[in-house]
Amino acid sequence: GDSVxxxxxxxxxxxxxxxxxxxxxxxxxxxxxxxxxxYPGEGLQLLLKATKADDKGSNKGFEATYRKETTSFHxxxxxxxxxxxAVYFCALSDRADDKIIFGKGTRLHILP
Amino acid sequence: EPxxxxxxxxxxxxxxxxxxxxxxxxxxHLYFYWYRQILGQKVEFLVSFYNNEISEKSExxxxxxxxxxPDGSNxxxxxRSTKLEDSAMYFCASSTGTGDSPLxxxxxxxxxxx
Numbered sequence: 001g002d003s004v005x006x007x008x009x010x011x012x013x014x015x016x017x018x019x020x021x022x023x024x025x026x027x028x029x030x031x032x033x034x035x036x037x038x039y040p041g042e043g044l045q046l047l048l049k050a051t052k053a054d055d056k057g058s059n060k061g062f063e064a065t066y067r068k069e070t071t072s073f074h075x076x077x078x079x080x081x082x083x084x085x086a087v088y089f090c091a092l093s094d095r096a097d098d099k100i101i102f103g104k105g106t107r108l109h110i111l112p
Numbered sequence: 113e114p115x116x117x118x119x120x121x122x123x124x125x126x127x128x129x130x131x132x133x134x135x136x137x138x139x140x141h142l143y144f145y146w147y148r149q150i151l152g153q154k155v156e157f158l159v160s161f162y163n164n165e166i167s168e169k170s171e172x173x174x175x176x177x178x179x180x181x182p183d184g185s186n187x188x189x190x191x192r193s194t195k196l197e198d199s200a201m202y203f204c205a206s207s208t209g210t211g212d213s214p215l216x217x218x219x220x221x222x223x224x225x226x
Contacts, residue, residue: 034214043203043219044155089155093214099145099168100205100215102155 002027004103006090012109013080021075021106023064023090031092033057033066033073034100038087047075047088082110114138118204118218125194125225133189133221135204144187145205145215146179148172155203161187162209194225 007022025033035047035057048057053068062077073090090103117136125131137144146158159169161179176192187206191198201222205215 032214036217044205044217046214046216049214099157099160101157104154 002031002092002094002101004090004092004101006088006103006106009087009105009107010109011106012111014111015082016079017110019075019077019080019084019108021088021090021108023073023075023103025071025073025090025092027071027092027094029094030068031094033064034091034093035062035064035073035075036089036091036102038089038105040086044089080108080110082112084108085110114216116204116206116216116218118202118221120221121219122222123224125223127196127225128193131191131194131223133191133202133204133223135187135189135218136185137187137204137206138216139185141206141208141216143167143207143209144179144181145207146189147203147205147217149201149203149220151200158189158202191223194223196225199223199225 003026005024032051034049036044037047038044048059050057050066053066056065064073064075087105087107089105091100093100119134144161147155148158149155157170159173159179160167178190180188201220203220204218207215
């Protein structure tokens with residue numbers, strides 16, 4: 001079945017460092033891909049999405065490009081802030097009306 | 113921006129008791145979901161609901177679980193006889209089911225079974 005694999009955390013970086021969180025997926029079709037973020041004590045918020053190959057999703061300085069050839073959707077940010085500390089989930093959905101399948105999440109700590 | 117709201121934010125119950133977790137999805141959404149996140153672990157799909165019936169459920173969603181949309185606004189998850197291992201954060205989500213509308217999640221209900 002479909003699945004998402006993302007890098008193990010926690011990831012600890014200093015403020016203004018470059019961030020990459022790797023994500024790869026397995027799917028039978030052409031899924032939509034998402035990054036969700038969970039801030040401490042809160043629910044899951046959609047950070048960005050891409051619905052087809054070579055699409056780039058972006059939001060709040062974060063970017064991820066849908067790479068069909070490598071089945072990847074890595075999350076990047078050029079300069080992280082303390083407020084970016086959260087758990088980041090890579091996810092996919094086969095159809096717009098289908099459930100979302102999540103990766104295990106990567107906890108990110110940003111040090112001032 | 114419209115939100116999915118969940119109540120209560122925290123529920124403590126004794127093993128063997130029944131609990132009902134409540135959710136108010138976004139008003140024009142048609143697809144509803146429950147997910148579970150055991151502390152420190154991945155977010156797991158439980159069930160999806162459309163047109164007043166379950167459209168898909170996971171292996172976790174066994175006979176002790178049920179969902180209902182009792183009126184036009186609420187979407188509930190009932191756990192009939194809670195077990196210690198049901199302790200988790202339960203997230204409700206909803207969507208329109210169209211291509212540009214991913215799932216919108218509530219802030220969750222933390223269920224603690226003692």
